[in-house]
Amino acid sequence: MTDQVLIVTGGSRGIGASVCRKASVFGHTVIVNYAGNKTAADAVVADIEAAGGKAVAVQADVSREADILALFNAADELGQLTGLVNNAGVVDFSQRVDEMTAERLTRMFSINVVGSFLCAREAIKRMSTRHGGSGGGIVNLGSAGSKLGSPSQYVDYASSKGAIDTMTVGLALEVADEGIRVNAVRPGIIDTELHASGGLPDRVAQLQSKLPMKRAGSADEVAEAIIWLLSESSSYTTGAILDVSGGRSILP
Template sequence: MTDRVMIVTGGSRGIGAATARLGARAGYAVVVNYATNEAAAGAVVAEIETAGGRAMAVRADVGSEADIIDLFRAADRFGTLGALINNAGIVDEAASLAEMSGERLERMFRVNITGSFLCAREAVRRMATGRGGNGGAIVNVSSVAAKLGGPGQYLDYAASKGAIDTLTVGLAKEVIDDGIRVFAVRPGIIDTDIHASGGQPDRVAQLGPGLPMKRAGTAEEVAKAILWLASDEASYSTGAILDVSGARSIWP
């Protein structure tokens, strides 16, 4: 399947990097997208190539439509698109809504919502059988924050992920006749450096023991769920949203 391409947005670290590695093991040629950290993306590509897979790193800010178009054009030169993992996203420092600026909200929604919509659009244009494509899978990375709301800390982030859930359900219905399956995963507290980017580098250590499973999840655990949804093993599913949260989303 090395002529089938998987694009992983935000693929240089955390859940994205873990997904890129597993995607390569599953036989995809992997496009590792990154916004700024070229060295980290290069390290993921090198690891895949050392293991005998095919991968390339492509810089693109998913907050820019022009960059997204360039990303998919680069992937076109790599092979036929078979899977998009809509993983790239940002979080800001903890704040209440009363403290949030319009600039913060615009950036959050531009990257987390508009960027995911535009990446999905480009994938559909290539995958849709009605447009001459071969079908495929889109897996959006949401968050259990979409269900919990993120009050007092990440309300804007939670709202952006709620939009991703709606995108998943609506798009799955829209493209079902075009051979495209659409899913989302909703991670809970996962041990990645996204917490540091939100100003809480010790968040996993603080919250982990109090979670239902008494620990945070790993990027690999989320990536395995993503790869299953994208695979033919989930061929009779679409529009599904899978919580990978150690029961956090249903716990009182």
């Protein structure tokens, strides 16, 4: 894979950072998107450049349409967009639904769902053969929570990821004959800082003994699946939702 421009939203940390580093090895020029942590994004860019790759850090809050437009305009300056990884997402502190505020729900769905839709919209405008593009791939980040529901913790987060599942299938069919493949990866318990941001820094340690493989997954393991879905090795795969959950999403 050469001369390809890839946008990874939320690319400064966790799974997104791992995708950025791995994608650069395969010739992608990577747009490392970040919302606020410039230091972390710059560190990912430095790692990529040290390994001989090309990357640029671009600040954009995907809950804001103006920021999304600026993000994609920045990518246009580097070449033809050929890939998007809709990775940016948030959780919140554990709550029951009867405790949730409108503000919490609006933030959750603005970032996790609306942001992913708007990023996909801009990617399609650039990659679709209908719009004069040469094709490409979109990979959305789902969650095993969309199947498990996350009761008494994150029903809102799980629901937002359920929307991503549906978006993936519908959008894949919508652009299947326009040179764009749309797939999703649905991680289970992955050892990243996302748990701490939701107020449960010890969640991995607390749950791993209950997981089928008795361990959490790593950001790199999820990134490998995403890179495959972006590559020509998966050229006949679209509308797929690939579980990278160590079996957790198929528990009864």
